Amino acid sequence: MGHGDAPVVLVRAADAGPTYLSWMWMDMPNVPHAIRLDSETLFAAVSLLDSALIAPLLLEDSSTGIESKESAATRALRSGAFATLEGERRLAALLAEAVLPEALRRQLGERFDAQGIIHVRITPSPRIARVPWELLFVDTYRRLLDIAVVTFDPPATVHAHRSVLPPHWDDVHHLPPLHIVDPLLPASAIDHGFRQTLAGLSKNALLDGISDEIAATGGIDVSAGVPRKFDRVALSEALKTGRSRMLYFGHVSARPDEPGSASIHLFDTAGGRTSDNAMWGMAAVVRPPMDSGEMVPIREGYHLPLCALDFLLGTQQCSDEKVWRRYGSKRRNYGHEIWPIPCRVALIACEGGVDFRSAETFGLVVALLDSGASLVTTTRWTLPTDNAFHRIGGVRRSVLPTVDLALSVDRAHNQANPVEAVAEWQRSRLREWESSSGELAYSPIVWASLTHTVADARPAEPIAK
Missing domain, CATH: 3.30.420 (Nucleotidyltransferase; domain 5)
Incomplete structure (x- = not known):
């Protein structure tokens, strides 16, 4: 890029x-x-x-x-x-x-x-x-x-034996985008603090803005949202239809001391092998602790995040053929076979770029790059919600800084040079911030959070003889 x-x-x-x-x-x-x-x-x-x-x-x-x-x-x-x-x-x-x-x-x-x-x-x-x-x-x-x-x-290892080389934008820009906006989560996730990231006004504004952008660019047969109960199987099905880019606006959780733990959160739950609703994955199941400090046994209905290790390894460590069949396969699959990632991805709202805070640099960003992305735009830190700006900061309710950020990234990712497009928007925010003498609605706590990790396809090196 x-x-x-x-x-x-x-x-x-x-x-x-x-x-x-x-x-x-x-x-x-x-x-x-x-x-x-x-x-x-x-x-x-x-x-x-x-x-x-x-x-x-x-x-x-x-x-x-x-x-x-x-x-x-x-x-x-x-x-x-x-x-x-x-x-x-x-x-x-x-x-x-x-x-x-x-x-x-x-x-x-x-x-x-x-x-x-x-x-x-x-x-x-x-x-x-x-x-x-x-x-x-x-x-x-x-x-x-x-x-x-x-x-x-990213680390140079991303380019070594990469699972998927990302396509050039010109070859895929005609494909529809995928927008996953504040997806519904299981009750067990909400009990652990993973509440909806957007209030009604903000969510409607974001979805309307996305729809307007799609209409303005001539997109067809595309919905800005996804089904309410959108899980990892539905994500696989959506990505396998072919997508130009993907935007996820929702929770991202991670432990900087645990490489591969960075996760997005969809409507996934764990449970016994006989459960028709339970999912298989490599993330730690979200469950409450006992008085002893140990976690309670896994029960059906406990939330299962979709982590970086899932995107990398898929079902390679799963022996349950029923799980394979859910993804339309008769064998173990790698992550890029289950979730073919578009060449441009945006992860907005939480600290999606935790990869670089770990001594071993592996998280969602690196996993997505390995699975087909050439650009991952995400945030360095957790963003305040628009509701927090209104309720705590006294910002007018018609002003939606976090939604504005997401829409600006979404528009930029549909352009020939998305990084420069985001930079131009950030420069306009900086001018507003300085000319308004620091009005909170223009605070860099939102727009300065963005990072772009770029890993374009590199030509294969000739084998030395």
Whole structure:
């Protein structure tokens, strides 16, 4: 997914005690640069970023040990760094000092002045995976977003023995998209906090906006939504019909210390082998703990997430022929055979890009890239709901920041250069944020959350003789 003749700089980070950063300009491969980041400055910057987000923080003086979700959202939207322009600029400056070495900042400014927009390709380390690079200042007035397009590079292993090489967009753009918007979840999932992510007004606005975009681009025979009880089998059937792209707006859960655990949530439940409704999968079943701290035995009806390992391995570790037949097969299948992923995917609302926060980089993003995607757009952190903006932040009810984000990504993914299209929208949001002196409706807590992981098909290397 090229960006014309834009100069390209590769940025790589590694946590090895301290965090190390290296960079290299593609037109000067023999002049690499490397530096050890200052640990104290980095810790202060990342801590300030953490306190700006809605993820609950650990509490030192509390019997519960962690903030409630309500308290966390209130902190972020009323007093966090993204709640005011002054606070956000302070955060962006501190992050720039922490993760953008002075020499790199100078080079970026000089390159832009001489050659125009730059393409910055980053592979972050877990410690700096949530840094909103686009917001960082490269000099007193200009941010990286003003002079560059930023994408993430997946680990090089993604390109080794890749299960599916993604098609070129021109060859598939005529196919219908698939939109999975706030899918209904089993009651057992709701009991564990996986509630609907969109209120009625927001969901209707998102579905209407998607439908308008489809109509405007001449799409036919496509519904913006999916059946209410949409499970992994229905997802398989929908993807096997051929899709140009996919947007999922809903819950994503993951444990950064458990590679492969990142999951989306559909209407899937676990149960006994004799159950007609139970699904098979590799994720941990969502179930309550006993007084001893151990989990209760798995029962029919407990929610089963659809995880990265499922997308990668499919039913390779399942010996139940009944499960195989559900996907129209008489044998074990790999994930890409069950769920052929379109070349463009968007995961919106929760922290879908948790891959880069793990020491072993494997999550939904990498699994989707292996199964056919060349672009995965997702979020670095959990987003506030539009309802939270209204109820806690006092934003007008007609303003829907999170829905606006999803619609902007959806429109961009239907264009020739989706990354640049998103960047242009983000630049317009930045102008609104700054010209309004920090009106919360334009806060970067929403639009600066986006990341694009790009892994276009690479030509096969010739075998050495």
